[in-house]
Amino acid sequence: QPSITLFGVVDARVAIGRGSLADAVQLTSAGLNTSRLGFRGSEDLGGGLAASFWLEAALSNDSGAGGPTNTNNQASGAGTGSSGSQGLTFARRSTVSLTGRNWGELRLGREYVPQYLNLLFDPFGNVGVGVPLTLSSIITGVTSTRASNGVAYFLPAGLGGFYGTARYYLGENSRDGAATEDDGNGGGVRIGYASGPLDMAVATGRTEYASGDTRQTNIGGSWNFKVAKVFLVIGRDRRGALRGRSWEVAGVVPLGRGEFKLALSDYSTDAAGNPESKKVALGYVQHLSKRTALYTTWARVENSGGAAASLNGSSTAANASSSGLDLGIRHSF
Template sequence: MKNILIAVAATSAALTSPAYAQSSVTLFGIIDATLAVGKGSLADRTQLANSGWNSSRLGFRGSEDLGGGMSASFWLEAGFSPDSGVGAATNTNNQASGAAPAGAAGGQGLTFNRRSTVSLAGNWGEVRLGRDYTPQYWILSDFDPFNNNGVGTSQTLNSIITGVTSVRASNSIGYSLPATLGGIYGQAMYYLGENPSNAGATKDDGRGYGMRLGYASGPLSVAISTGQTKYAAGNTRQTNIGAHWDFGVAKLMGQLSRDKAGATDGRGWVFGAIAPVGVGEFRIALSEYKTDAGAGTEPRTRKLALGYGHNLSKRTAVYTAYARVRNSGGATAALNGATTAANASSSGFDIGIRHRF
């Protein structure tokens, strides 16, 4: 990533009032385009897709030193699809009513759907306001060898039942512990659905919280989290735990998750590794997700994923990945846009280019 002092910041810095001083502004991003092939028992699909190795994004972030160990910062990050140029949709209230209308995703232009926050930080920690990752999502991402990207994304996310706030929440107020606690880290988040008080049974819809606590030192990292979002139709809850150990030649990792959406329970696990080889790295992951939603059965999907990324430079890489899922109990999960019948298998293949700036 390259630091760029934007002209607006430079002009502001020239103003006489210290309130306009800006320490730094950074433009950053990732462009990741991939040829994605999916095979299923009912239909196959071939697409030029995106985010096969890392999620495509365009962002701006900045910070200001306030003195006395305090700082103010902002972070605006937009997801987009380099194959078509459209922006990713967002959600304004953590409910179905806050999503883009059906068929309009991408038609709304560029949105800062990935992150839109302003914060104050000091030796006491950080307070952050805006749209951000939920605490429980970090475990799904940090302890997945594919970091939830491309055809290798674990089934603990692909099949998750917790809906809108599985990954991010809007209208959030968050607090993170300071990075001076001997490897202990953690965060808490509270977010609002912003419904009027006279909305009856749905007045609390989209309101929720999340918490995460972890420890990272040397080769070990371990974390646990939980979160809940309220809905009149039935609350959702995510609880998970993950860990990794870096042996140098390979980093082994795993996670366990338990979810709830109304009366439906979901359980999943991931086990895998990342192994650096020369200027590249291999990724392997085995994952499973099942629910009790079936009539006398447990819909279950198990997935094996393999991938390799080759770094042409510090910023540019080429990669390929392959995955296959097996369904049982009536599950119909398929890969890369393919469709498959209940209890049938599906496979997917990615080959692409990723460039950071």
């Protein structure tokens, strides 16, 4: 039998949210890393060539439910994730790859869009109460994070610190001449450079919709000063005529087996009133081992111009603020 790696994360937290309209208390999943279950493996084909696969499902380990996926990069293909019935899907990643040592990797299936990866120059990621507004408020919808039916190319290692990826994906509508026949088609490109303490990248992506294309363009980077690692992200997004602007400045300070995390983020659009949200997130992680950690995160978001972002399941009126606290454990395997 070939070697297959079974892997996952089970992360549970008490999540408290306070908003101007309603508060919330939850025992939910994924405060430090997204809970998941996956299978992956690779095969050496000789001559520097390898084949590999990666199947990774999201998991709501507070109830045991899975998470839905999206089959066509459009609203019509979005899983509704009906209460309690949602089974496991490999929505986080479902790919097969052919890799050449010299020429890079060809990867087919569902995974991140290139421009999303820049938003991960960030200490909190797309999970928990600390998730930056660059991620949680983004206006680009269905393909802001991942896309299905894609063909991606990744540059090989060993290019003097340069790395990069380009990806094209299909909405798979019938080519019948309808205005929406290209809906869900799209692609993106990302080029980066990592050397010593520096890692930075630029990326852009677009998905076609008859109702108005979505676009994401961003730059992100990190510098590791050893006493602290700092992060910076700047993004410009569009959904049809609506424009969004975002930034994040963040840092991580390691301290023994723990680490402190701080992030400031901002998202605004040019909708009527120029709604804008500002967020501060503060976190501490205590590592019990490489696989297991205890963590706590506190965050607060302030809204203006009609924005109403709220945290941890609470509900907040336009222009009011919301805060939240996570207390949890992350175990990976």
